Each structure stands twice: as C-alpha cells, then as structure tokens.
Amino acid sequence: MASEGELGRKWDRCLADSAVKLGAGFGLGIVFSVIFFKRKTWPIAFGSGMGLGMAYSNCQHDFQSPYLLHGKYVKVS
C-alpha cells in the first residue's frame, strides 16, 4: 500500500461518507417532517445539515489520525 495513495484513499472515503451522510440526513429529515412536523421544510434542512456535520467530523478525524491503520481482522486458525 503506497503511502502517497493513502491520502487519495482518505479523500475518497471522506467524499463517499459525505454523500451517504447527506442522503441519510435528508431522508430522515423527510421522514420526521412528514410524520411529526406537518410537512414543513426545516426538519429536512436540519437533517441534511446534521448529516453534513457528522461527515465533516468523520473526515477531520480521518485526516488527523496518521497512525491509525484501516485494517481487517483475519482469524488465523
């Protein structure tokens, strides 16, 4: 695993996570808006904003943690 590719992988992960969190926040905002808030717009904006904020926080944590390796556990039998 080339170290110069690691930054690119982090960016990819960050953008993918941002898309997922934005979509999830938007979707949950729609659900709450329809169920509880009489189809107002603000829960959708609130959910999207929360999703973006969570994504930003995750990206920040990912970029500022140079010594954590993203690996998988492999059981050795």
Next chain:
Amino acid sequence: TGAAFASFRFVIKGSLAGAAVYVAYDQGLLGSGTQGAEALKKAQAALPPAIQEWTSYMGWEVRTVQMNTLPPTPKFDFSPSDFWNKGVQTVMSALSVAPTRACDYTVEGWKYVKDLVK
C-alpha cells in the same frame, strides 16, 4: 376514545420514526467514515441488478433475433481522487505545451497570411 385514538396515532408515528432511525443506524449510515464508504459501495453494487430487475418488470426488455437480453447495465465505479488527479495532470500537461503550440500556430498563421498577400 378521542384521546385514546390520538395516543394510538402518536405511538404509530413514533414507531415509524424509530424504525427509520434504527434502519439507518443498522445499515451503517450514521457510523464512522469507513462504514459510510462501505455502505455507498454496497449501494453501488446493488444498483445495476435493481435497474435490470425494474426494466424487465416494466417490460422494456428488447428481444431481437440476435440477442436475448439488454446490453449489460453500467457499473458505477467512481474514484473521486483518481478523477481529480487525472484532471490535474491533463491541465498541467496542456499548460506546459501551450507556449510551444501558440508559437507554432502563430508561425503557421503568419505564413498563411503571407501566402494570401502574395
């Protein structure tokens, strides 16, 4: 009975909202960055078969003599950093050959004008 119906409706709504939040949490949509990236990859992998299923359900499959199925549905394999790097490289190489190209085009243009004037 009015109050009972209202509380029953609230319970139903609360259950729906809670189920939506739980499903989002269970699919890893609210977790760390790696979980979100994996969820997106799963969704990208699930999309072509879903499109295939929907088109066949709607009856949009074209059966011809030569082939029995639609051409394979496109696979979404997107790497933003690769695209960005390629874009930067293309722009930089274009900029590096730009002065030489500009000189060549000027010389050619000048020759063309001179030929016209002759």
